[in-house]
Amino acid sequence: MxxxxxxxxxxxxxxxxxxxxxxxxxxxxxxxxxxxxxxxxxxxxxxxxxxxxxxxxxxxxxxxxxxxxxxxxxxxxxxxxxxxxxxxxxxxxxxxxxxxxxxxxxxxxxxxxxxxxxxxxxxxxxxxxxxxxxxxxTGWLHHPRTDQFSKWVADGSLGEVSHLSAALSFHQPFQSQDHRLSRELGGGCLLDLGWYVFGFSRFFAGKKPKAIYADSLIQKGVPQRLNAMMWFDNDVTATVSCGYDAATRKWFEVAGSVASLICDDFTRPWHDRPTRCWIHAASGQVQSYSFEGNQERNMIKTFVSENALTDFQSQAIDTALIIDAASKSIETGEKIKLGVLEE
Ligand SMILES: NC(=O)c1ccc[n+]([C@@H]2O[C@H](COP(=O)([O-])OP(=O)(O)OC[C@H]3O[C@@H](n4cnc5c(N)ncnc54)[C@H](OP(=O)(O)O)[C@@H]3O)[C@@H](O)[C@H]2O)c1
CATH class of the missing domain: 3.40.50.720 (NAD(P)-binding Rossmann-like Domain)
Incomplete structure (x- = not known):
């Protein structure tokens, strides 16, 4: 305790x-x-x-x-x-x-x-x-909007969720000493941005995947672009992409049998714009939502409060395991079963 x-x-x-x-x-x-x-x-x-x-x-x-x-x-x-x-x-x-x-x-x-x-x-x-x-x-997990995401999934607003996808990038002319370009310092998009896109998949699937296949474009000794596919229980799948070579994106889609939840600012709200997301129904009807709240301050409040942090901690530990599996897949060119890594 x-x-x-x-x-x-x-x-x-x-x-x-x-x-x-x-x-x-x-x-x-x-x-x-x-x-x-x-x-x-x-x-x-x-x-x-x-x-x-x-x-x-x-x-x-x-x-x-x-x-x-x-x-x-x-x-x-x-x-x-x-x-x-x-x-x-x-x-x-x-x-x-x-x-x-x-x-x-x-x-x-x-x-x-x-x-x-x-x-x-x-x-x-x-x-x-x-x-x-x-x-x-990981600030986005603490935005009040994220609680609403969970509610929509749990109350069936999207129907049965079958596929998750996320894209995260920024186009950055790094300074030569930036730690993101240093293998020794843990640089590269696998750890830096993969933390978000794999974390997103784990969050909405509610558990880690059974298997993953990942590929990466490596330049200057570190992954600069990464694409991965994951397989979860109940035939849920996920595809994610992240990298340093496209204009800023922080998007996800949670696809269900009734509607899709779409968000274009999930890691951090766009500067000077309301925190937002959309539910797209099969008919093409779109419901827009915006939210108040500061994710970092909420995170700090959660950190100091008496609430147990175990859900967030499990999310972090599983995300680290998914990144390990993605890394192994990149290295071997094979689809990796996560259970094997934990043995
Ligand atoms: N949660 C988020 O939204 C978010 C956003 C951006 C970054 N991050 C994370 O925060 C961490 C820091 O990122 P940052 O963007 O703040 O990086 P940064 O601007 O480059 O700052 C990193 C700091 O690390 C220290 N440092 C120690 N050894 C270093 C070395 N060998 N090379 C470079 N810096 C070294 C430096 O502090 P001193 O020189 O003062 O000792 C430097 O100011 C990373 O893990 C990154 O993934 C999180």
Missing amino acids: YDQPNFLVPRQAENQMQRKMRFGILGTGRITRRLIADLQSTDQTEVTSIASRERSRAKWCADQHGIPNPVEGYHELIKRDDVDAVYIALPPSLHHPLSLATAEHNKHLLCEKPLALSHHQALEIQNAFHNKRWLDA
Whole structure:
């Protein structure tokens, strides 16, 4: 069991004050600079320190965002007494070692996607957190819209779901040092974008696939484009595509016997546009929906709340297994049965 929030500090018998969960952040990159505002504007959390490999960079970022303690070195931050939870926003190869270090120092963990480089590493992370919370920062799972997706599938609005498809891409002239281009740092679209499209399939199928076939275009040592097909129980199938060589897409379709659910912004709503999706009926009639809510702030609230995180954790562990299987399929050119990988 998780240890329940030690954030409830009794003040007076009739008046309890909630102490905020104190976050320390590892890394000063793009996603950090986005999430800081959400951590600072959520009632239950605050940011007490931020670490960089370089002290000057930590100080620059701390000064910009009003964070009291800039720290040089990731391990130095993890050890700090004024940190309850560590947010890891670093290249994928650093997620596993620093997650384990976070567990060793008895802190909670919010780790950027992909949780780890492999299913084995993901399981090690899960096993390391006996009584502390851990969550991968896959924001779309926490948007209120995602609950509505589940309701539509469960209440039969789509009929019987038979096929899932997703496409995710962006066209990015990377800088040469970008971790997405480095094999050693866990770069490439298989881990970076595959986390979303395989996670999407696992989410709507409600379980991992029985088998997968994947192919990838590898350039500069990392997968730049990936296509995969998956087979689930009950004859549900999925096809997904992702890569760095097409204009931005973040689409999915959940095809049912009565209607299809279509979304063109599932990983993150388009800037300055309402969060949206459509249900297309067989007649061609289209029902449009839009939603309020901030997925990152909801994710943070879920992370600090007393709710069990096990559904999200299983989703992450299964996604890591699917990525392993896709990787093996790319390597061997064969369709891979997931059960064999787990044995
Ligand atoms: N959830 C989301 O929506 C989302 C969106 C984008 C990215 N992400 C994930 O967040 C993580 C970070 O991505 P990002 O886009 O923020 O990357 P980024 O802008 O390149 O920042 C990465 C940070 O990692 C640190 N770092 C440590 N060793 C490094 C190395 N050898 N090479 C490069 N950087 C190194 C750097 O911090 P210091 O120099 O300060 O130490 C750097 O600022 C990735 O896992 C990515 O998949 C998630």
